[in-house]
Amino acid sequence: MSETKKYAEVIFLGTGSAFPSRSYNACYAIRVGSLLWLTDGGGGNGIFxxxxxxxxxxxxxxxxxxSHAHTDHIFGLVWIIRKIVHLRMQGLYPDSIYIYANSEAAHALREICRLTFLESYYLTFLQVAEFRPANPGDSYQLKDLTIEFFDAGSENVSQSGFRMSLPDGKSIVALGDEALTTKNMMEVKGADTLICGAFCRYADRNVYKPYEKHHWTVKDVAEIASKIDVNMLILIHSEDQTPDKSLVYRAEAAEYFKGRVIIPNDGEIYRVE
Ligand SMILES: [Zn+2]
Known part of the structure; x- marks a missing residue:
């Protein structure tokens, strides 16, 4: 990978919701030049x-x-940390791992590691890991990127979203598994790219029952996105049963939102522009 490449690409490691059957739980890495930013880890060692x-x-x-301490986001990170601790013990990971999480999510991650690692692994984890608060208002400069955290407006958990400002002036805003709603729309306003949850099509709401699970539909998200000046919409954390999902989701979104819409599959990479 070229060090001079400064545009961002989003690498979708998983795109599914909490109980996927054909996909891995939603998580992704953003690569900008040599910097890799992993968002969530999915629910297990399927992350490897x-x-x-x-x-x-x-x-x-x-x-x-x-983003938040739910099963389908946190356990893949526990496995990654365990792997990194293992590498550290072998002398193969000399630097720190910076873990960005709000207070509730950081507490859960620390506790799961403490309760499930061998003592030697846990002690090494304390040496190698540096927690960086990702509560609303926290921000960090990573080389020429700025990351600012905000409340993603979840109804059932403390969930942080982030705005990543890229070297070319573009921005990526991410809401964890939360949809774009009236609670978080002002944080998202003007995003060049928005990555957020959309559980299923509005047309299939009686099949998948998103509203019971505090989730929203493609139509719900697309309607709000059309009002707040978003260029590109990337929808993840959805059911994985619908045939031609990408095609039919985009067709529903296009009825309400005129920008570009991406419904990624696991393993796909998209350049942000
Ligand atoms: Zn989730």
């Missing part, structure tokens, strides 16, 4: 084949963001 397929070595991961 997903990383391998994307040609990402866990030793390359130094910035990991956990």
């Amino acid at each position: 084949p997903a990383l391998a397929k994307a040609d990402i070595n866990p030793a390359e991961l130094h910035h990991i963001f956990l």
Whole structure:
């Protein structure tokens, strides 16, 4: 990968919701030049084949963001951390791993590691990991990127979203598994690219029952996106049963939103522009 490449690409390691049957749970890495930013880890050690397929070595991961402490987001990170601790013990991971998480998510991640790692692994984890608060208002400068965190407006958990300002002036805003709603729309306003959840089509709401699960539909998200000046919409964390999902989701979105819409599949990479 060229060091001079400064545009961002989003590498979708998983795109599914909490109970996927044909996909891995939604998580992705954003690569800008030599910097890799992992958002969530999915729900288990299925993260390893997903990383391998994307040609990402866990030793390359130094910035990991956990949006919230739900099963389908946190446990893949526990496995990644365990792997990094293992590499550290072998002398193969000399630097720190920076873990960005809000207070609740950081507490859960620390506790799961404490309760499930061998003591020697846990002590090494404390040496190698540096937690960086990702509560609303926290921000970080990583080389020529700026990351600012905000409340993603979840109804049932403390969830952080982020706005990543890229070297070319473009922005990526991400809402974890939360949809674009009236609660978070002002944080998202003007985003060049928005990555957020959309559980299913509005047309299929009686099949998948998104509203019972605090999730929203493609139509719901597309309607709001059309009002707040978003260029490109990337929808993840959805059911994986619909045939031709990408095609039919985009058709529903296009009725309300005129910008570009991407419905990624696991393993796909999209350049942000
Ligand atoms: Zn989720």
